[in-house]
Amino acid sequence: MDLQDEFVKKMIEEIIPIHKFLGLELLHIEKDYVKVRVPFRPEVVGDIRSNRWHGGIITTVMDSVGGIVGGTHLSSIKDKMATIDIRVDFLSPAFGKAIIVEGRTLRLGSRIFVADMKCYLEEDSSQVSVAEGRGVYNFIRLNQKE
Structure with a gap:
């Protein structure tokens, strides 16, 4: 890991x-x-009867991951990004384990960035999806050299 990676x-x-x-x-x-x-x-518990994750917390993490993926395209510290829309489909309950969230670029335009995200429970070898989502972000790069 280099100095830039450590900073990020x-x-x-x-x-x-x-x-x-x-x-x-x-x-x-x-x-x-x-x-x-x-x-x-x-x-992070939303349902105390079954010790499940709160859906809003999962959505927050997914939105953050979408933003981080978008950040891999920034060209300057002055570039700006903000969530326009996020959609999350909850597919199975997330019981008392850590979650893993992955995000990938779906589309990068001149002003709009779109990311796909997937959430699953840690230690689940089958990686059954807890939730899948898509985030749309306003994406303003001040330096358009890409």
Whole structure:
């Protein structure tokens, strides 16, 4: 891991307050792809009867992953990105384990970025989807050299 990678990891995990609060861990990042892990803890529970993740927390993590994937296309610290829309389909319950969320670039236009995300439980060798989603982001690059 080089100095730039260490800075990106620190920024994603420790400087962004919601990521720090959730304990988001960056597992892998490259252009067009991101993989993160978020540990299970009492603050993420939405259904206390069954100890399941709150859907809003899963959506938040998926939105963050979409933004991080978009960040792999930024050309300057002054570039801007903001969520326009996010859609999440919940496919199976997320019981008391850490979640893994992966994100991939679907489309990068001159002003719009679209990412696909997939969430599954850690330690699930079959990687059955907990949720799948798509985020649409307003994407403004000040330096259009790409």
